[in-house]
Amino acid sequence: MAVPGKKASKQFSSSTTSMASDEDLQIYCQPCDEEGTRLPVHGYCTDCKEHLCKTCFIAHNKNRLSKHHKLQDATNMPQVLQQLSTSIHTGQSDDLTSPCLKHSKELIKCYCHDHVELLCSVCVTLEHQTTSCKVDYIPDISGDILDSKEYQVILNAVNTTSDKFQQKVEDVKKMTYNSNSFVKESLAAIKKFRQEINQRLDELERQTEHAANVIQQENNKHLKAAETTCEDITKSLKISSDKIKHLNTTKQADTLFINLKLAENKMKVMKEKLLTLLSFDIKEYNFQSNDVISNLFKTEKSLGTLIQKTFNTESQSVLIKSRQSSREGEICVETSKDEYVCFITGMTLLAPDLLIIIDYANNAVKMVDTSSQSVSDQLKLDDRPWDITTVTSTEFPVTLPDKQTIQFISISSNKLIMKHTVKVGGDCYGISCYQGKFVVSFLNPAKLQILDMNGTTLKTIDGKNIFKDPWFITCNRSSIYVSDCDMKAITKLNWQGDMIGSYSGIRTPRGMSLSDDGTVFVCDLVREVIQEISGDCCIRKEMMQDLKNPYAICWCEETKKLYYSAKKNDEKYDNFLHTYKLS
Template sequence: MAVQGKKATKQFSSSTTSMGSDEDLKVYCQPCDRDGPRLPAHGYCTNCSEHLCETCFTVHKRHTLSRHHTLQDKSSMPQTLSPVTPRQPDNFTKPCPKHNMEMIKFYCHDHEALLCSVCVTLDHTAASCKVNYIPDISDKVTDSKDYQDILKDINDMTERSSKTLQDIKKRNDESNKSLSNALTDIKKFRTKINQRLDELESIVKEAAQVIQKDNSKALMKVETVCGDVQISLKSSMDAVKHFNTSKQANDLFMELKQAKQMIKDYKQNVTLLSETEVKEYNFEPNEAISNLLDKEKSIGTLSSKTLQPDLKSRPKLHLLDKICIKTSRDTDHCCIRGMTLLTSDLLIVTDWFNNAIKMIDINRKSVLAQQSFASQPTDVTSVSQNEVAVTLPSNYTVQFINISQNNFRNKHTVKVDGKCSGIRCHKDKMVVSFLHPPKVQIHLINGTLLQTIQDEHIFKTPRYIATSDNFIYVSDTEMKTVTKLNWQCEVKGKYVCSGQPYGLATSEDGSLYFCNFDSNAIEELSEDFTEGEIVVKDIQKPQNVFWSAERCTLYVSSSSGNDTNEDNFIKMFRK
């Protein structure tokens, strides 16, 4: 019996019901059926596996999270309640770092970001991003390629961290050995003079101890950070394996994405650690001290220099994969003279023989777009995430190109005063090399000329450019040199190569890769330009290289002129 003044609560046990022996089975709206009132179904969502009334059907088409779902109208929808395919429960427990009260439930493919519902509503709407509800896409993550790749990256990063620590320890041992030699020299020299020099000797020792303290402090920092990196990576790998074994796809999916970001962050940190300075000692006795004891203030001078990493101890690069860049539009075999990364997944190349620029999807190993030029393009550089610049030597022109939705669109051009070759944009500046007349120029991005380096003693055929925050690197095929300039155009180093150097690529640890065209090899130069080491050999006439810090991958093109099997592929190498 109902209580007066209150409505009896409706009890619904199913979204289908028989209206009588002569009536057909009716299907009702499942969302409304949970809360009432019961309304007839007007359509069906195949993604949600639910029948919808007319109102829910309309809202479903408009809502951000369901607007891309596949809907069936009343005439084509199932006429009985379909059994819902079981999926993982939505027991999300990982809070959003931006919105602490919300749980992570979505994933944005465009930004590779884990999101909560607030993130989706504010920053990752369906109009701008491809967003999926994690349970809709996590069912295939167990034992997936992404899972295998993350495990491999964790192992690679752990190994790299260990090798970095070993290298710093080795250099620290060398430094301590040089300290021992320096102290011995001090003692030998000290025996030739009288007791009055005790005070001066202690000054030199204290200077040595300061440097030793700095070395020890640096080593301790590297040990601490590398230890933390290895612990964090092991913890992440254990979690990934656990979630994979227990088939907890939601947690596994999120852990994999977080591990990917962790690897990216640690990669930069470990790279910076590899540049840790370790100084050695060198004692230089004062020859005049015997006669000038009263005037001299020091027993000698203690100088130090930074010990460089041993290139020979670094792991060589091995062939990871290759990408065919020849298309049906090509009239000749390829000759890739310029390369740059627009994003970590998009490689942009210039094809000299086919007068073209091409966009390559690294993940799919396919050419996404191609645009032809009236003349042959040489080099290409990224200006931003949606813009590149190409040198057109015959036209004395740098062509700027916008890239949007896998299409090329010419923007403005910058006229230059010579036959341009190599090009690199760095921040707000553009560095261009010229074959005729031989010179290197620094411009603003808008084309304003800032400085010219034109000296036959420095350049005769400057072909390719590479840049870093502190330096500009130029390969000269006639002089067979790689020259290092600062941004004030002062020569800070010159390396004489065994063959013609072509394409250049800087890495995040300060070393430089270059193509040795005559030796069929890729060489790596140390930061101080004192030594080079072959890291890739037996590659036919390497033309250009580009280093991806994010993927730890070196991309190499060939220009043999007659070996189309080599020239039609971009090869990928990794340590």
């Protein structure tokens, strides 16, 4: 047993001093010795290869980065000082070489599941020490990432986003061509009009041509900027994709894990840039001749005006499309655990082949594999859930109106697991998430609240004179859409809470889903149709009819599939998700 004063073998040295005297040959706590304090030894860490005093021994067993280390008591520990290896954690993977984004001198070593963040040891100590944080050492969890579903989901997201940017270049080219074509037609009209008047209009003609040429130059300038942005981002995403594939092929699990998480964060930024390009507006023009000039051109100073065609680009791209729908089939979501006929009130998509649905009647959250067309897992809750939204590819919140609570749920090893809860001030129904912010709708009284990830209220929007019965909501970068069952309307708000649009041509609005181009798909329960509404709530189209009381809805952009549930009070319809392909 080691006691103060026990002499060590002379071939070993202290971490800070040379063994020049008998005093230096004694065994002391090595971490404290490095700070200039010599304390008696209480135990030994085989991973760090250090002798520890009682205080360091206890702290070592509690610290997140060292609690998995193997410790020996004073009886079993080496009785001589051990030389420190070049790495404190001898079992640490050589792949842990990525610098922390917050602390550039530290390496990423851990991952927080609750905050979905890559961490260094400083991050863990300063920001993630609470017991609610689930922090793992990356080498302990990275082995499962190779060829995993998460690997496939993120890689597919990288490739899909890259494809969207490539497609955006083509869309901008087409819009520019159309705009320039109208400008050319305007120039032809100018020429024809000029022929009807005398030579005195030459100067006015040149002025109007100059205005048209300026528009062309601006169009081409915007096109060049869009091309450059999309090409640069496409190249960057290609590099990320190739690197991820290489790391997976070479089984570099730690680096692959880090790069996948970095790529996932990168996708959020890329999607924001894509939405910016989607809102890009290239105007079209027609030439309108000046009738006054036709008779009194000597007194006029203008040949005419290039009139801009005013329309919203976001809604235009939706309205120009003529979607054709074809029924693909049904997915049975009834399980042996169910006591009642299913009532699917909400659903969200985690991956093209993975749906999470809310079964209100059976107090359940169900995971649906759309490839095998089956329920792969089911989680029973202690109260009735209503709606759901996606936070990450593995985590989502569910509203529990009667408990006035939001329950967070995650997926681990293809199983649904309950995590923490957030208490809210009211009967919470609809929920939607965008870039770390939640929009939650409440009844009695009707209101919306914008919350952060911790449940802190950032803004409250009173429903007075705006909405009365907001059962469902959805949101994107610029807008919040409310499905109001009482006012029979879809109401559009901005993130400041101002009403900026409304469509009231719906008899019984229920669930909604947003497409990337700004279309709002809405279930009209009693009329048994799904309506397609433009992003500005100005125009709608009944795209699917005779659907047997559609209730909740979910759109998959990658597969162009629309899933909806029915509320017919008939197990032949209510126990199934109904699938349509749109083209």
